[in-house]
Amino acid sequence: MGIRLKSGFMKKACIVSIGDEILTGQTVDTNASYLSEKLVSIGVPVVSSYTVGDDIESIVKSLKLASSDADLVLATGGLGPTDDDITRQALAKFLGAELELQEELLQEIQDFFTSRGRQMAAKCKVQAYVPAGTKALANNLGTAPGIMAETTRPEPGRTKGKLVIVLPGVPSEVRQMFEESVLPELRSFAGGQAVVIRKLRCFGTGESNIAGLLGDMMQRGRNPLINCTAEYGVITLHIIATAKDRIQAQQMAEKDEKLLRETLGEFIYGTGEQALADVVGEKLAQENKTIAVAESCTGGTLAKLVTDIPGASHYFTHGWITYSNEAKTSELGVPADVIAIYGAVSEQVAEAMAQCARKKAGTDFAIGITGIAGPAGGSEQKPIGLVYISVDSNNGCETKRFVFSHDRSSIRLRAAQTALNMLRLKIYV
Amino acid sequence: MGIRLKSGFMKKACIVSIGDEILTGQTVDTNASYLSEKLVSIGVPVVSSYTVGDDIESIVKSLKLASSDADLVLATGGLGPTDDDITRQALAKFLGAELELQEELLQEIQDFFTSRGRQMAAKCKVQAYVPAGTKALANNLGTAPGIMAETTRPEPGRTKGKLVIVLPGVPSEVRQMFEESVLPELRSFAGGQAVVIRKLRCFGTGESNIAGLLGDMMQRGRNPLINCTAEYGVITLHIIATAKDRIQAQQMAEKDEKLLRETLGEFIYGTGEQALADVVGEKLAQENKTIAVAESCTGGTLAKLVTDIPGASHYFTHGWITYSNEAKTSELGVPADVIAIYGAVSEQVAEAMAQCARKKAGTDFAIGITGIAGPAGGSEQKPIGLVYISVDSNNGCETKRFVFSHDRSSIRLRAAQTALNMLRLKIYV
Numbered sequence: 001m002g003i004r005l006k007s008g009f010m011k012k013a014c015i016v017s018i019g020d021e022i023l024t025g026q027t028v029d030t031n032a033s034y035l036s037e038k039l040v041s042i043g044v045p046v047v048s049s050y051t052v053g054d055d056i057e058s059i060v061k062s063l064k065l066a067s068s069d070a071d072l073v074l075a076t077g078g079l080g081p082t083d084d085d086i087t088r089q090a091l092a093k094f095l096g097a098e099l100e101l102q103e104e105l106l107q108e109i110q111d112f113f114t115s116r117g118r119q120m121a122a123k124c125k126v127q128a129y130v131p132a133g134t135k136a137l138a139n140n141l142g143t144a145p146g147i148m149a150e151t152t153r154p155e156p157g158r159t160k161g162k163l164v165i166v167l168p169g170v171p172s173e174v175r176q177m178f179e180e181s182v183l184p185e186l187r188s189f190a191g192g193q194a195v196v197i198r199k200l201r202c203f204g205t206g207e208s209n210i211a212g213l214l215g216d217m218m219q220r221g222r223n224p225l226i227n228c229t230a231e232y233g234v235i236t237l238h239i240i241a242t243a244k245d246r247i248q249a250q251q252m253a254e255k256d257e258k259l260l261r262e263t264l265g266e267f268i269y270g271t272g273e274q275a276l277a278d279v280v281g282e283k284l285a286q287e288n289k290t291i292a293v294a295e296s297c298t299g300g301t302l303a304k305l306v307t308d309i310p311g312a313s314h315y316f317t318h319g320w321i322t323y324s325n326e327a328k329t330s331e332l333g334v335p336a337d338v339i340a341i342y343g344a345v346s347e348q349v350a351e352a353m354a355q356c357a358r359k360k361a362g363t364d365f366a367i368g369i370t371g372i373a374g375p376a377g378g379s380e381q382k383p384i385g386l387v388y389i390s391v392d393s394n395n396g397c398e399t400k401r402f403v404f405s406h407d408r409s410s411i412r413l414r415a416a417q418t419a420l421n422m423l424r425l426k427i428y429v
Numbered sequence: 430m431g432i433r434l435k436s437g438f439m440k441k442a443c444i445v446s447i448g449d450e451i452l453t454g455q456t457v458d459t460n461a462s463y464l465s466e467k468l469v470s471i472g473v474p475v476v477s478s479y480t481v482g483d484d485i486e487s488i489v490k491s492l493k494l495a496s497s498d499a500d501l502v503l504a505t506g507g508l509g510p511t512d513d514d515i516t517r518q519a520l521a522k523f524l525g526a527e528l529e530l531q532e533e534l535l536q537e538i539q540d541f542f543t544s545r546g547r548q549m550a551a552k553c554k555v556q557a558y559v560p561a562g563t564k565a566l567a568n569n570l571g572t573a574p575g576i577m578a579e580t581t582r583p584e585p586g587r588t589k590g591k592l593v594i595v596l597p598g599v600p601s602e603v604r605q606m607f608e609e610s611v612l613p614e615l616r617s618f619a620g621g622q623a624v625v626i627r628k629l630r631c632f633g634t635g636e637s638n639i640a641g642l643l644g645d646m647m648q649r650g651r652n653p654l655i656n657c658t659a660e661y662g663v664i665t666l667h668i669i670a671t672a673k674d675r676i677q678a679q680q681m682a683e684k685d686e687k688l689l690r691e692t693l694g695e696f697i698y699g700t701g702e703q704a705l706a707d708v709v710g711e712k713l714a715q716e717n718k719t720i721a722v723a724e725s726c727t728g729g730t731l732a733k734l735v736t737d738i739p740g741a742s743h744y745f746t747h748g749w750i751t752y753s754n755e756a757k758t759s760e761l762g763v764p765a766d767v768i769a770i771y772g773a774v775s776e777q778v779a780e781a782m783a784q785c786a787r788k789k790a791g792t793d794f795a796i797g798i799t800g801i802a803g804p805a806g807g808s809e810q811k812p813i814g815l816v817y818i819s820v821d822s823n824n825g826c827e828t829k830r831f832v833f834s835h836d837r838s839s840i841r842l843r844a845a846q847t848a849l850n851m852l853r854l855k856i857y858v
Contacts, residue, residue, distance in 0.1 A: 015480075020656065021656070021658050022461075022462070022465075022478075023465055023474075023475045023476070023477070023478065024465055024466065024469045024474075024475065025461075025462040025463060025464070025465030025466030025467070025468075025469065025475075026462075026466070026658060026665075026667065027462070027658060028457065028458075028459055028462045029457075029458065029461070029462070030457055032451075032454070032458070032480070033451070033454040033455075033456065033457045033458070034454060035454070036451075036452055036453055036454030037453065037454030037455070038454070039454075040453045040454065045452075045453075046452045046453065046454075047452070047481075047482065047487070048452070048479065048480065048481050048482075048487065048491075049451075049452065049479070049480035049481075050477065050478070050479055050480075051444075051461070051477065051478035051479075051480075052476075052477050052478075053476065053477075058476070058477065062477075065494070080636075081636075081637055081640075082636070082637070082640050082647070082657075083640075083647065083648070083649060084647075084649055084656070116832060116834060117832065121637040121638070121641065123637055123640065123641075124637065141834070141835050141836070172835060172836060172839060176836075227450075227455060229455055229456070238455065293750075295729075298733075298736075299732050299733055299735070299736025299737075299741070299745075299748070300724075300729030300730070300731070300732030300733035300735075300736060300748060300750070301729070301733050302729070303728050303729030303732070303750045304728055304729035304730050304733050306728070306729075307727075307728025307729060307750070307752065307841075308728075308837075308838065308841075310803070310804050310805065310837060311805070312728065312752070313752055313753065316728075316752050317752055317753040317755070317756055318750065318751065318752065318753070318756045318760065319728070319729060319748075319749070319750030319752065320748070320749060320750070320760075321722075321729070321732045321736075321747065321748030321749070321750070322747065322748075323736065323741070323742055323745050323746055323747065323748065324742065324746040324747070326746070327746055327747045327790070330789075331747065331749075331760075331789075360759075360760075361756070374739070375739050376739065376740070408737075408739055409737065412736075412737075
């Protein structure tokens, strides 16, 4: 099952993931899926993907296979400073070129360490070498530059004129380098058909309900194709429109976006990569409103989500993690007898937490969360996953009861996300 | 960087992941890493891994490549009932065999639906077909059986006598079928060698420094092999011992673990999958000590890490997220003039946060964190990534200054982890 793109006369890509740690299963390869999605979004379908260990012959073989499958080869991993990082050497061998020291690169690597008040380890010097005739790609987050090469010299087992780009394996570096260094190089390379992908992000209902509401729109073979992925309650709908040119594809995607918005209404909270905390934060900043949070079972998860967003200090001021009953009373002022009568996990305590937090912080909104994240502490009346969430504002206090499933970490994240969603539905009215 | 296994005279495996949704990046392939780890644990190293779309020719090609790389091919995906699921046909083509209806299988699939009070969709009948001469593998969680084949007939492009196993792509089904149907078949296949993997988790120094300290021990080709992976400051050393039997491999791994512990000392904080918050929490619980946290730039990240651990309520009681200056003063009691004189991001404020938090919460330990997580807000004197962390206890208050690199999210996570590490070094003395 999956997403199929028409790939008639487009340029194609192959992804090569390099690293023993992937082959042994110690690391899940998230770079391949990230790069695939990015490539598809610029109209370059990925036709195959290879994973090999840190072994020169295997890497060379995979680069040969990849460049025979596709016009663009994107490889990650093995550019680090240690002995087992040998992608640099393998690329040189594949290209039939020698490794050359680039003084400029060496300077940049040294500067990287100097600016952090550290000395460059001798081992790092190897990262200033690239195969002759290739181009280094800047890495602002680490010391290993990427390398971009074009296969020009005809040699046995190697196809001519393919673009080969190698990036370090660290996911954050892959992401930043792809956006800043690779994408600009690829824009001209893509050509041919245009693929436009729009993502709509939903919260507050399940995947099967969304599939039911959309019906035929989710049929395979339809263009635009509409697909759906789910993660911790966030459901992402992908509208994938393929057309001869970008404008046409864009129009098709826009038309479907409108249709989906009409059908799904307030389930849709955002687009692209937006998190719930993004759209909530945007609105709060826009309207000059402020928020405080008081958490028990989520233990900081909600505050973390809120402050993950750059500039959160414009609207987020105070957070309390009142994990013990005593902290709920001493720090927030939740009456001890309310806790004694109804229990720490109750509608009344969630409400008091939100109300007290708002009063103490002097904010426009406050959220209170109390629940049982498990794996222990559940009872028949108050099962694991039971969470009360309260949102207080000058329009009064709304408290809801939820029972989330799965494990401790899912329950905590779902509770925090659901709190943000309750706030969203309040501030976007 | 990664993990290398000696693979001289062992049987080897190759993994093939099939599905357009993986190639387009809509789905992260977690089956490959799961299967890799399982195979390595029974002494069958994975030497390569291929990902292809739902396309007969691509699947056949990948099966050929895979069976030339390895003795065992484990493929997943494309066994579903819909039109784009064509792995069954591709396997038949690869084997040079016809698909045959197996009445028994059809009955099982029908029973699967009947037992759930549903009717079998006509499309599901296709799942009762397997290539002639192959064996169906039971699937208790879904309707698609797996298929096990041995390549016996010599044909061009295909190597003789390789074991090819195909499983459906649903991760839960892969896991269950591997444990229940595949593993028993593989025990005899693996034969010979035993592999024991130990993981040591380190914090407080960089990968290159650890490599420097270990020197020759990290040499490729050494047995046990010692490899290292890094994520957000946590460095995991893998000791991979290969021997004729399990006991011998275990002894070799133990000997190396002792050596590593002697060399790296307090950099090693734990084993296996342990997080810093696990070992810190364990010790606090053991010694009946309590902790509170006061966070600014980390905005709840530290509290979340602490409360990620089940049972954290035994030692964690209070947390404050004093994101604004006013909150630092009103909630914790940090003197306003200290903030005015030294700035919110200063040694003095971190110290006051920790001391005030400990006093207010009445705990044995308290941590204060203040810094600049970026992407805005940095200056020459106080750059992005500057973080002061303070740990207060009845032995006094220790405050340290750090400059973390990378992006906002890395800076926040590194700061929170570093705080836990400072606490660890205090409580494990």
